[in-house]
Amino acid sequence: MKIGIVGLGLIGGSLGIDLRTQGHQILGVSRKETTCLIAVEKGVVDQASTDLKLLSQAEIIFVCTPIATIISTVKELIPYLNPNAVVTDVGSVKGAIAKPCSQLWSNFVGGHPMAGTSEQGIDAAVANLFEGAAYVFTPTAQTRATAVEKLTQIAQSLGANTYICSPEEHDRAVALISHLPVMISTSLIAACLGEEEVKVLELAQQLASSGFRDTSRVGGGNPELGLMMAQYNRLELLRSLYQYRHSLDGIIKIIEQENWENLEQILATNQQTRPQFLN
Incomplete structure (x- = not known):
């Protein structure tokens, strides 16, 4: 052929x-x-x-x-x-x-x-x-x-x-598991770079290992691709970002209130369900 x-x-x-x-x-x-x-x-x-x-x-x-x-x-x-x-x-x-x-x-x-x-x-x-x-x-x-x-x-x-x-189903699903992680990863790197204490920032860069490497990888990829994800899948990416922000706000509140039992339950649930997203 x-x-x-x-x-x-x-x-x-x-x-x-x-x-x-x-x-x-x-x-x-x-x-x-x-x-x-x-x-x-x-x-x-x-x-x-x-x-x-x-x-x-x-x-x-x-x-x-x-x-x-x-x-x-x-x-x-x-x-x-x-x-x-x-x-x-x-x-x-x-x-x-x-x-x-x-x-x-x-x-x-x-x-x-x-x-x-x-x-x-x-x-x-x-x-x-x-x-x-x-x-x-x-x-x-x-x-x-x-x-x-x-x-x-x-x-x-x-x-x-x-x-x-359908194209619509694809874009909504991919926003959650592909486009959202790029923006989360991008925000993670930006948050680290926002550290004002130079010595602390340098130490963080020196200590960064597999955990940081895994979570920051997609945010450190091709900028053109990340930009096009946002431009061409804007509505679904925003939907997933709002959903993530809601979840993150919940985590912040739990830690502020020192509700460790609730946090442990969330972490345990995540540990159990993560394999369902790995093909």
């Missing part, structure tokens, strides 16, 4: 590596000529170009650009698309993407592989990135069932666990 990938960064490049290993012919498009050369040299794609015309024979196309450019990329693709081509994206927000793109191309299916690393660019692309990861597809009323079936089969061939839901 001829598969096109627009955007040869971490996700697009990793898709190329795995799909090419399975025997698919991979056609890659990047806005940078240097990225195209690297992608071919590293065996990420069979052919690469800065021209979308390369994808005219592709049966399936993955749009792996930043969220802000997904819709415009689909618009630019349309003149070159095979009439039966299936187009999907990999953005972490679906409400702002799936419906507009489905109206542009009836064979569009919103997608979100929940995999990645803190690295960026073509050099960050790795094999087996999607093994064991969740891969969500968000069809709309315009979506053809056959398109969803094709993409589900491909995602499962990558070792991913596939889920199907």
Whole structure:
């Protein structure tokens, strides 16, 4: 099968590596000529170009650009698309993407592989990135069932666990477990930097270990991605932030009142329920 990938960064490049290993012919498009050369040299794609015309024979196309450019990329693709081509994206927000793109191309299916690393660019692309990861597809009323079936089969061939839901359900769930943690982590780092005593701040930086590393990791990631999460999933992110603030206020009140029994109960409940959120 001829598969096109627009955007040869971490996700697009990793898709190329795995799909090419399975025997698919991979056609890659990047806005940078240097990225195209690297992608071919590293065996990420069979052919690469800065021209979308390369994808005219592709049966399936993955749009792996930043969220802000997904819709415009689909618009630019349309003149070159095979009439039966299936187009999907990999953005972490679906409400702002799936419906507009489905109206542009009836064979569009919103997608979100929940995999990645803190690295960026073509050099960050790795094999087996999607093994064991969740891969969500968000069809709309315009979506053809056959398109969803094709993409589900491909995602499962990558070792991913596939889920199907509406764009709205996706955005609300992802706000809680992905976008909210980024903002919480960001606030944690900012709170630490707000320490006015220089010696205390320096000591905190020296003592920070695995606990701080784990809770601050997503807040120290790609600023552009965090900003787009907030811009394109604003309402659901705000909903989750208000919910978190309510919970945090409750914890503050418990500690102020020295209600240790209640706090212990909350901590015990969290210990028991956390595994339910780890796939």
